[in-house]
Amino acid sequence: MTDKIIVIDCLGADEGPEMVVSSISKALAELPSLSFALVGPKDLIESKLKELGSDMSRVEIVDANETITNFENPMTGIMTKPQASLVQAMKLVGSSDKYIGMITAGNSGAILVGSVRFLMNEQRTRPCMAAILPNAKDAFTCIVDTGATIDVDSYQLHEFAKLGSDFMKKLYKIDSPKVGLLSNGAEKTKGNKLVKETYPILEADTSLNFVGNIEGNKSLSGDCDVLVCDGFAGNQVLKNTEGMAKNLITDIVKYSKKNNRPEFMEVVQYLMSKYDISSLGGAFVLGARKTIVKARGNSNEKTFVNLSRMLLNYHEGISIYNK
């Protein structure tokens, strides 16, 4: 084993554990400084890795066959299923400094409950989920929170701003990330109660490069590196982005077919690669002792490789919360 290990929850992805193991086999080949602790059905994992000719010296396997499904109450799941792959993975990642983080496609609610239960740091920060989306300046914008904490207060939004700023510093090596506050207008006076309460708090925090309110049409303009919002609004930004990308891409496909212009499919390919949230994607749970990456349920073989690389980059930044 190398000195940096990522814990992988092999259960929870729609395509099943074989896909996850194939993806990790690729990650082992591409990221030689990393080792992986795979939590899931031991026999299946072992035989699949061997079949793919993976470097078994950088693999640790923890047997787990139980999952917390999306239909279960997350709290009940975490409390009553100590053998579930997610619970075992969380306990493992918290057990030693050599585990730098974990990746799971499991139940989001259970990930959040579990991160509070097993991995909360002493500052008792409420966790948030950060998503990274491509912006109009050919860079990336971090949205915090995208759904971890639906009903929040201004204290929590301030925490999210700090976590998001720190995250972008480490992940993209941005010295002083521009932090914007999602609102319904750019002026300082605009916003709902929560936004109006939060604005002066962010403005007063000199450790943040606060750039003021950001309107929805500028959320991915690149005017800010970190977009701060409550989990409900952030969930809208995240999912609207996905929905609109899908709608416009579908429009082009239809237009191409209707007008018999197959060459327009090149545009479709280009946009799909830029906005392919399933391979890029995943949300980072920030604010716990270890970084937990939530991969999407419909992850594909590229997903776990990309997320492993991001987790490694992030870890090699100036770590504050990961100790």
Next chain:
Amino acid sequence: MTDKIIVIDCLGADEGPEMVVSSISKALAELPSLSFALVGPKDLIESKLKELGSDMSRVEIVDANETITNFENPMTGIMTKPQASLVQAMKLVGSSDKYIGMITAGNSGAILVGSVRFLMNEQRTRPCMAAILPNAKDAFTCIVDTGATIDVDSYQLHEFAKLGSDFMKKLYKIDSPKVGLLSNGAEKTKGNKLVKETYPILEADTSLNFVGNIEGNKSLSGDCDVLVCDGFAGNQVLKNTEGMAKNLITDIVKYSKKNNRPEFMEVVQYLMSKYDISSLGGAFVLGARKTIVKARGNSNEKTFVNLSRMLLNYHEGISIYNK
């Protein structure tokens, strides 16, 4: 004058009153059953209309030279500027049944304050702003509210649902519009406090065709005809849609140039016409005695023609709130 008159606030558009008057000149030619009451600088309006050869027998002009700017407090503006074009237009539209509605590109806040001050109906419904956006089923989805009421309660959201449903019945002649509630998940248990409180109220109202929670990625999927949300979240949906359309269209322009593929500009043209919010657009203020259409500041010559046509169609539906 014909028996249906639309009141036009000629001040407020970024391009100035000449553009608005040119647009109305087109509307006079295209919509022979309509007359217009133009509120703005009388000499300018008169000479411009004559220059364009418009039918002056269907035009009434009310002189106004003052505006409430976007930098003024809306309440102060409404209360201290009785001569402002917006205030005069609102008083005029409320003065007689022959005025079926009004269109203005003025200050949104002042429009809302004015509609409460001059045009509130006896039911004392809180106004909401409905926007109509193109959806994935090549139809339109009405978003209520898009920013009239930023901090709302479940009673108000219920009102918005009824107003939006009635609006789509009248505007698009949909018998039983599907009403969805914007949330962070499709399940009944998902939502912030407000959404969780509102869900059972909408579910219990048998006059509505309530289809449950709608996630952000489905907001313009066409799964609902009316998407109900608080003004803050609705503003995000509206502006994100606009922002994402702009980002993807810009992506294609860049890709086309970089790869020297001018033929891809046809895709750009197509998407721009489908998502051209400035000519399609405008939000409808619902819940007042008269329908007020807020045209975007960056309206063009097509805008007032399109909005006049929509206002006429809407008025000729089964009118409930317009009496």
